[in-house]
Amino acid sequence: MHPRFSRLIGESGFSIGLELPLDNDWSSSGRRLAEQQQRPFGIPDIRRHAALARQADQSGFRALWIRDVPLYDPAFGDAAQVYETFSYLGYLAGITQDILLGTAAVVLPLRQPWLTLKAANSIDELSDGRLLLGVASGDRPIEYPLFGKDFEQRGAAFRDAVELIRTQGQGQLPQGTRLLPEVQQALPMLVAGLSQQSPAWVGEHMDGWLSYPGTPDEHRRRVGLWREVAGDKPYVSFIHLDLDANPHAPLQRVHFGGRCGRLALIDELQTLQGLGVQHIGLHLRRSERDVSEVIGELAEHVLPMFH
Template identity: 45%
Template sequence: MNKIEKIGQQGKLTIGLELPLDNDWALAGDIKRKQDGRPFGVPDIAIHAKLAKMADDLGYAALWMRDVPVYDPSFGDAAQQFEAFSYLGYLSGITKNILLGTAAIVLPIREPLLTAKSAASIDLLSEGRLLMGLGLGDRAIEFPLFGKNYENRAERFRKGIDLMKHVWKENGYLHQYYTGINPGAEVYPKPTQETIPLIMAGYGQQTLEWIAMNMQGWFNYPRNVAESADLAKEWNNTVHRLQLPAKPFITAFHLNLVEDPNAALIPHRFGGSLGRNKLKELLYDYQSAGITHMALQLRRNSRPVEEAIEEIATYILPEFKS
């Protein structure tokens, strides 16, 4: 089984975690944030390595991170703070089995050749555990800072995808894309597979047909079960119509796992508060809706994040083991 199949088997849900592993959006976490003097949306990363190792040891399928190069107070979210590829390199060295996903690298503000080289490096260092989620970017403040045009980012996104796939190939010579280049010039290292699994975050101003043809999976924003089911059906129908192999449908859930195991769901933005037994039922509903991987985000968790990670691993993960 290759790495994308680990989260892409139809009818089987796998469970991952979204970084940062902090509860800075909960009341207790917000109090600590203020005591530490951190702006809103800047998480506590003091024990990030311990928690990442814990997730790996306990059998979570994937760790997901975002690409936020600049903290913008108007957005109020610094993600995991670390630069994405630097952090992926670190995580690849301290974990063994867990997949390392990006949701998502903002390709239009990055140089595609260096992005391709960075991704191939991580893929090799992690022994093939990279899932490269890519997005268009929605923070207009970032584009002029990197000397990039915001308006034509969708076109640059497509060109960047094509270039990265090309240079990852053996004999992926650069003169086929650039004039005046030595015919033998190419980018090393090469990844463990001809193409690193690419996952689209959202639509990125692309058609669903383009996403299905060019990407190996689709990561959607958190939605309720019914809305997710509609999108998963549309995705699977598109993949089938284009006569492609089944591809994963991934989403996330902002979880507050409360102490009462039978506590019913109280929805909040992008997720909800509930006990582990109701969480199990909810995840079965998402599985039936066609979701193949769920990334749980714990920034709203009212209890210590370690407790939630351990409780989910004990009572939930065994239910969804392939």
């Protein structure tokens, strides 16, 4: 296991993070606000992003996860956190102190591999070793022609980029040249899904798995597959959470998550921990309550159960 993952999952072997953007634009109140501001569905209200990121850091969440969405495509209905991934990571590195910074995930085939390597090394250096580099092959065909890339060849391009990042370009640079900054430790890479690769390849070449949100039964099957091909390497996933103000509210499942009070959430997280899930990033865009209030309740009542 990559040493940085011990910082992510801690002594208990399980931890909780947050997925950006930290807004609630998928809630009923969020949709009303978006209509008032004439924002299309999927483009978040990010005016409070810095304050909420600092709150997450100071509250003890283990990681902030951001997505890589080059183009807002209304057909997908999700602009993620809007900002360009590595630019935003640099900003977050400057306004936070302890929280790990994860990508879920950088679309490698759309990016020039050497510049991706330099950007990732830069973020790792600027954040004092807090980068968790989640990578993917991409799932939005509309982006590829714009970038001059072949959607059907994205699997091969993904493998080539992973090899470059893993080796830091050793043996490929012109004699006498260096790519700076140079990292002292290989960057920890997690893969989203399978990225057009076989499970065996992913288990051998990647340091962790970013699994799509799912039910406990779905995670049971996926964890079993991951353990077969990757041993004890970390298994990470996400939950779309609408935290009810009533702590006793039962879990009502929705696509990729559910609405519940904190006691049912704790039960769900304990179940996932028992299945071998090692980190959950909470996605709050469905939240009917103020996001800062939800972060505060989670920090006070849920994090101490696991961290």
